[in-house]
Amino acid sequence: MTWRILVAEDEGLAAMALEDELLRAGYEVVLAPDGQAALEAADRTPPDLLLTDLRMPRLDGSGLIRALRAARPGLPVVVMTGYAPAGGASAFGRDGEGPVALFPKPLDMDAVLAELRKLLPGP
Amino acid sequence: MGVEILTLPVRTSLAPGLCTLVDPDLIYLHLISDVAIGLAYFSIPAALLIFARRRRDLAYPWVVLLFAAFIIACGTTHLMHAWTMFRPDYETEGLVKVVTAAISVTTAILLWPLLPRLLALPSPQALAREVEERRIAEARALASEARTAAFIEHLPEALFVLRPGPRGDFTAEAVNPAFERLYGIEDASIRGHDMAEVLPPALLARLLPHWRQAMETRRPVDYTTEAETGIGWRVWQTILVPMVGPDGQVERLLGSARDITMTRRLQADLLQSARLATIGTMCAGLAHETSQPLNAAMLWTRNARAVADGMEPAESADRLRQSLGIIEGQLRRAGDLVGRIRALPGEDEGTPQPFDAAATAASALRLAMGQYAGEGIDFALHSQASTLPVQGVPARLEQALLQLLANARDAVLDRREREPDAPMQIVLTLREEPGEAVLEVEDSGPGVPEGLRDAIFDPFFTTREPGRGSGLGLPLAAAVARGMGGGIEARNRPEGGALFSMRLALAPMASLPAGGAVTNQ
Numbered sequence: 001m002t003w004r005i006l007v008a009e010d011e012g013l014a015a016m017a018l019e020d021e022l023l024r025a026g027y028e029v030v031l032a033p034d035g036q037a038a039l040e041a042a043d044r045t046p047p048d049l050l051l052t053d054l055r056m057p058r059l060d061g062s063g064l065i066r067a068l069r070a071a072r073p074g075l076p077v078v079v080m081t082g083y084a085p086a087g088g089a090s091a092f093g094r095d096g097e098g099p100v101a102l103f104p105k106p107l108d109m110d111a112v113l114a115e116l117r118k119l120l121p122g123p
Numbered sequence: 124m125g126v127e128i129l130t131l132p133v134r135t136s137l138a139p140g141l142c143t144l145v146d147p148d149l150i151y152l153h154l155i156s157d158v159a160i161g162l163a164y165f166s167i168p169a170a171l172l173i174f175a176r177r178r179r180d181l182a183y184p185w186v187v188l189l190f191a192a193f194i195i196a197c198g199t200t201h202l203m204h205a206w207t208m209f210r211p212d213y214e215t216e217g218l219v220k221v222v223t224a225a226i227s228v229t230t231a232i233l234l235w236p237l238l239p240r241l242l243a244l245p246s247p248q249a250l251a252r253e254v255e256e257r258r259i260a261e262a263r264a265l266a267s268e269a270r271t272a273a274f275i276e277h278l279p280e281a282l283f284v285l286r287p288g289p290r291g292d293f294t295a296e297a298v299n300p301a302f303e304r305l306y307g308i309e310d311a312s313i314r315g316h317d318m319a320e321v322l323p324p325a326l327l328a329r330l331l332p333h334w335r336q337a338m339e340t341r342r343p344v345d346y347t348t349e350a351e352t353g354i355g356w357r358v359w360q361t362i363l364v365p366m367v368g369p370d371g372q373v374e375r376l377l378g379s380a381r382d383i384t385m386t387r388r389l390q391a392d393l394l395q396s397a398r399l400a401t402i403g404t405m406c407a408g409l410a411h412e413t414s415q416p417l418n419a420a421m422l423w424t425r426n427a428r429a430v431a432d433g434m435e436p437a438e439s440a441d442r443l444r445q446s447l448g449i450i451e452g453q454l455r456r457a458g459d460l461v462g463r464i465r466a467l468p469g470e471d472e473g474t475p476q477p478f479d480a481a482a483t484a485a486s487a488l489r490l491a492m493g494q495y496a497g498e499g500i501d502f503a504l505h506s507q508a509s510t511l512p513v514q515g516v517p518a519r520l521e522q523a524l525l526q527l528l529a530n531a532r533d534a535v536l537d538r539r540e541r542e543p544d545a546p547m548q549i550v551l552t553l554r555e556e557p558g559e560a561v562l563e564v565e566d567s568g569p570g571v572p573e574g575l576r577d578a579i580f581d582p583f584f585t586t587r588e589p590g591r592g593s594g595l596g597l598p599l600a601a602a603v604a605r606g607m608g609g610g611i612e613a614r615n616r617p618e619g620g621a622l623f624s625m626r627l628a629l630a631p632m633a634s635l636p637a638g639g640a641v642t643n644q
Contacts, residue, residue: 011415017422024429055411082414082461104465105414106421106458 003120004028006047008038008064009080010056018051025113027120035059039067046072049120051112054081065100076119080107150208157205164198167191182244186237193230196223281305281359285318285376287338293318296375305382307353325617326350337363338373347383351617356624358387392610395580395601402582402598410465417461421454463595464582475606477634480511480520480560480627481553487524488551495532498547505552511560512630515607520627523603524551526596527564527623534568534621541569548620555629559609562625570615579613600625 005027009015015031022029030045032038036058038050050068054061065077082105101115168191175187200223203216245253275282281302285293295313303310313321322330329348337344342365349358361380368374428447434440485504492502513520531549538545548567555561571579578584580601585594597611600623604611608628616622 011419013419014415014422017419017426020426020429021422080418082411082418104462105418106454106461107418109422109425 002026002028003048004030004045005049005051005116005120006030006032006038006042008032008035008050008052008056008061010034010053021109021113022051022116025116027116035061035064038064042068047075049076049078049116051078051080051116054079077101078103078112078115078119080105080112154205154208157201161198161202161205164194164201168194183237183241186234189226189230189233193223193226196226199223275299279381281378281380281382283378283380285334285378287334287373287376288317291335293334293376295321302380304354305352305357305359305380323350323617333361333363334376337365337376341365341367341373349387349614356384356614357382358384388610388612391577391612392605395577395610396605398581399598399601399605403602406464406582410461413457414461414465417454417458421451421458424451424454466599475515476517477512477514477630477636478517479635480513480562481506481508482510483517483520484511484524484551484553484562487521487528490521491525491528491532491549498532498536500532500535500547500549503548503550505550507552507554508560510632510635511553511555511562511627512632512635513560513607513627514630514634515603515627519603520607523600523625524562524564526600527625530596530623531564531566531568531621534566534570538567538569556626558629560627560629562627563622564625565616565620565622567620570619571613571621573615576613580611 005022007015007018007022007029009018009031010033012033015033019029019031030041030047032041034056035052038052039059041047042050050065052061052064056064059067061079061081065079068075069077077100079100080103101119103112103115171187171191171194175181175184181187196219199219200216203212203219207213207216276299278299279301281304282297282299283302284296284298286296287293294315294317296315298308298310298313300310302308308321318330319327326348329350333344333346344363345361346363347358347360349356351357359380360383361378364377365373366375366377424447428444428451431440431443431447434443485506488502488504495502528549528551535545535547535549539547546567548565550563550565552563552565553561554563575584575586579586580597581594582598583594584597601611604625604627609626611623611625613621613623
């Protein structure tokens with residue numbers, strides 16, 4: 001089977017490049033320009049992993065993670081951000097988002113791909 | 124000539140003065156009485172004279188003499204009267220009476236004008252009352268003095284009294300216990316000594332102009348001094364009041380000094396915090412906004428590289444890949460800078476935990492010594508505290524100390540470049556102060572220019588040429604110190620070179636993990 005990754009990223013150019021990278025790596029990709037759109041997309045086609053930005057219009061990354069994890073607590077999440085929250089990755093436990101993998105922007109794409117392979121083991 | 128009782132004049136030959144005395148019993152009565160009165164009158168002046176001689180403080184001694192003369196004269200009159208019963212020396216008796224009359228009248232005349240003055244003299248009761256009042260006043264004065272002494276004894280301000288000497292020198296006359304505490308100098312070693320013997324020459328040179336100003340203007344002088352004292356670096360504010368004598372010359376300088384080290388530090392911290400908060404917000408915004416286009420650019424570079432992989436001819440593809448590699452390298456460099464700026468607020472690198480700062484400091488020094496081995500720098504660790512429990516992220520503290528050590532090393536090498544004989548020393552000192560762990564890095568470099576002492580903690584401030592030094596090292600160290608409940612300050616050592624003092628809040632010793640094994644993550 002092909003793993004489906006939901007990408008929530010408001011920077012269109014970055015989202016397009018990410019899509020290319022993920023498709024090349026063999027994943028199925030669903031793009032969403034903000035948290036709210038991502039939530040709606042997840043309703044239609046439940047993803048196997050969420051790759052999300054933090055600062056987005058309408059619904060931010062933290063809200064999106066909380067909403068998705070409320071229905072699926074085990075959903076793997078990878079966060080990419082240009083604005084590191086105080087406390088780093090550990091800050092995500094506080095409001096019920098649960099554990100995440102955190103990558104600062106600009107992304108080290110090789111490290112992100114490695115993390116994805118770890119979270120979504122090959123078939 | 125004797126008094127012959129048996130040959131008393133007979134009734135027929137009566138002495139003229141006693142013509143009325145016909146009865147011998149009456150004659151005896153007069154005779155005995157006159158003699159008794161005369162003798163008694165003679166004894167009273169003797170008593171008066173003894174009294175006058177003993178009491179030298181008598182208000183009007185001549186009155187006593189006058190009384191004595193008056194009484195003697197009266198006594199003589201009586202004796203003379205007795206005498207004339209046997210011998211008719213009436214001329215002599217009359218003469219004696221004239222003298223007595225003169226003395227009596229004089230006494231009577233002189234006594235009346237004297238009376239008001241005698242009455243004005245305080246009575247023994249009045250004197251006793253006055254003595255009692257004085258005694259109470261004195262007791263009150265003593266109590267007041269004791270209160271003032273206790274006040275001065277326990278005043279938090281350091282008090283001192285300087286006596287100016289003829290050669291422009293100053294001698295310490297007195298200091299209070301607060302003075303001893305503030306400067307770490309004992310009273311015995313300063314009282315009565317020329318200040319030139321007590322104070323280091325550099326400090327004296329800074330204080331003398333103020334003392335002389337007080338001497339010349341005769342007005343209070345207010346000044347602030349900072350220096351290394353017997354108990355460490357101190358900042359104090361002094362008010363010097365000149366005491367002018369009756370001849371118009373300044374006799375003493377009364378000084379009171381207040382330790383404002385803590386206030387100064389708090390002020391500086393506050394200023395630094397406010398400035399860094401502004402800059403921090405700016406940096407965080409800048410980092411975020413810059414990271415977005417950098418991110419897109421890097422992703423698209425990878426994308427382009429993937430396209431280049433299948434391109435023909437191979438030569439062009441190589442050229443393209445090489446170009447993309449250079450672009451990616453530059454983007455990565457920009458990305459690293461963004462990452463470093465982002466790390467400044469410093470809360471994204473692990474969970475704070477209790478750890479031993481002394482162990483972390485020792486390990487940082489070892490790392491630096493390894494890194495700079497062979498450069499001829501003399502590293503030393505002066506540890507006055509074996510364990511310094513603090514709360515924070517050990518790796519961050521190590522990073523901050525490595526930064527301070529790297530700066531020290533650069534400073535030492537800089538000076539050495541200009542002065543081939545300059546010493547090359549870096550000392551890391553660890554000690555515990557009340558509630559604080561103090562970590563100090565001293566170097567034998569050129570020191571920090573006074574005007575730049577605050578600016579050096581601003582991000583991107585650097586004295587190095589472009590390309591050397593990011594200007595993010597000291598801000599990082601400052602952010603780490605603040606994150607650990609403390610702060611950092613820079614100053615120059617009296618013997619040259621810079622000293623960076625990092626203060627961290629002490630954590631309870633019991634909070635340290637058993638064995639103190641955790642030093643780094």
